[in-house]
Amino acid sequence: MENQVLTPHVYWAQRHRELYLRVELSDVQNPAISITENVLHFKAQGHGAKGDNVYEFHLEFLDLVKPEEEERLNKLRLESQGSPETLTSLKKGYLFMYNFVQFLGFSWIFVNMTVRFFILGKESFYDTFHTSADMMYFCQMLSAVETINAAIGVTKSPLMPCFIQLCGRNFILFIIFGTMEEMQNKAVVFFVFYSWSAIEIFRYPFYMLSCLDMDWKVLTWLRYTLWIPLYPLGCLAEAVSVIQSIPLFNETGRFSFTLPYPVKIKVRFSFFLQIYLIMLFLGLYINFRHLYKQRRRRYGQKKKKVH
Numbered sequence: 536m537e538n539q540v541l542t543p544h545v546y547w548a549q550r551h552r553e554l555y556l557r558v559e560l561s562d563v564q565n566p567a568i569s570i571t572e573n574v575l576h577f578k579a580q581g582h583g584a585k586g587d588n589v590y591e592f593h594l595e596f597l598d599l600v601k602p603e604e605e606e607r608l609n610k611l612r613l614e615s616q617g618s619p620e621t622l623t624s625l626k627k628g629y630l631f632m633y634n635f636v637q638f639l640g641f642s643w644i645f646v647n648m649t650v651r652f653f654i655l656g657k658e659s660f661y662d663t664f665h666t667s668a669d670m671m672y673f674c675q676m677l678s679a680v681e682t683i684n685a686a687i688g689v690t691k692s693p694l695m696p697c698f699i700q701l702c703g704r705n706f707i708l709f710i711i712f713g714t715m716e717e718m719q720n721k722a723v724v725f726f727v728f729y730s731w732s733a734i735e736i737f738r739y740p741f742y743m744l745s746c747l748d749m750d751w752k753v754l755t756w757l758r759y760t761l762w763i764p765l766y767p768l769g770c771l772a773e774a775v776s777v778i779q780s781i782p783l784f785n786e787t788g789r790f791s792f793t794l795p796y797p798v799k800i801k802v803r804f805s806f807f808l809q810i811y812l813i814m815l816f817l818g819l820y821i822n823f824r825h826l827y828k829q830r831r832r833r834y835g836q837k838k839k840k841v842h
Contacts, residue, residue: 543583543590559583560590573599626689631746633680638739640674645732648725660722664712667728668719674735675701675708696825699818704731706811707773711780714789723776730769737761759830766826770819777812781805 544559560581567578578591644667651659651666682701685692707727712718741758744751784790790804 541583541585541588541590542592543581545592545594556594558590562587570600573597627746630684630690631743633677634739634742634746637674637677637735638743640670640677641732641735641739644670644674644728645736648729648732652725657722660725661720663725663728664719668708668712671708671728671731672713675705678704693825696822699821703773703815703818707776711776715780715783715787717783718776718780721776721779723772723779726772727769727776730765730772734762734765734769755833759826759833762826766819766823770815774812774815777808777815781808784808 546557546559548555548557556575558577558579560579560583563579563581565580567576569576573596575594575596576591577593578589580589581587583590647667648659648663651663678701681690681692682694682697684690685694685697712724718724737754737757741754744754784804788803790807791801793799793801
C-alpha cells in the first residue's frame with residue numbers, strides 16, 4: 536500500500552488541432568511534465584482526492600507526438616482552487632460588475648436629466664434633485680468601493696485622487712444638497728449632477744472593456760479627453776453651490792456651534808465652507824494633474840526619429 540501510485544482526476548477536451556487536459560489538483564508543487572514518443576508523463580505533489588500526496592499518470596496517444604507539436608501540447612494546465620489565474624478571473628469579474636452597475640446608474644441619471652430638459656426646458660433645472668437624487672445617492676455611496684479597491688491594491692489607481700473625488704462629491708451631495716432643502720430647488724443642482732454623470736458614462740464603460748482586455752479607440756479617446764472641459768465645469772458648479780449655501784447656513788445656524796467657557800465664541804459653519812472652497816480648487820489641481828499624466832502616457836508625443 537505504501538508504494539501505491541495515486542492517480543488524479545484528469546479531464547479531456549479536444550478540438551480539431553488542439554488537445555486540452557485539466558488535472559484536478561490544488562496546491563501543486565514542482566510538477567514534472569514530459570512527453571516520450573506517444574506517452575505524456577505527469578508527476579507532482581499536490582492535494583487531490585486522496586489528500587496531500589504525490590500524484591502521477593501516464594497518458595498514451597494513438598500516434599507519435601511530433602517534436603514541433605510538443606510545445607503546443609504544453610497547453611495542459613494545472614487548475615487549482617486559489618490559483619493565480621482563478622484569482623485574476625474573479626477579480627476581473629468583480630470589477631466588471633462594479634463598473635457595470637455604476638455605468639447603469641449614471642446612465643439613468645444622464646438620460647433622465649437630458650430627456651426632462653428637452654421636454655420641460657429650463658423648468659427641469661429646479662426639480663433635478665427630487666427626480667435624480669435617490670440614484671445619485673446610490674452611485675456615490677457605491678463609489679466608496681472604488682477608493683477601497685485602490686487602498687487594498689485591487690486596482691492600480693492612486694489612492695489620493697480617488698479619495699479626494701469621493702469626499703468632495705459626497706460633501707456636496709450629502710451636506711450641501713442633502714441637509715439644506717432650500718438648495719435642492721436651485722438650478723445649480725442640475726449642472727453638478729449633469730457634469731458628474733457626463734464624465735462617468737464614458738469612464739465606467741472604459742473600465743468594463745479593460746476587464747475584458749478590450750480597447751475601443753473611440754471610447755478610450757473620450758475617456759481621456761472629455762474630463763478636460765467637464766472637470767473644471769463640474770468644479771465650478773460645485774463652488775457655486777457652496778457659495779449659494781453660505782447665506783442659508785448662516786441664517787439657519789445649522790452645523791454652527793459655540794466653543795465652551797471661557798472662550799464662548801460662536802463658530803459658524805460658513806467658516807468651514809470658505810475653507811472648503813480653497814480645498815475644492817486644490818483637489819481640482821491634484822486630480823487634473825493626475826488625469827493629465829494619464830492622458831500623456833496614453834497619447835504622449837512620439838519621439839522624433841533621428842536622421
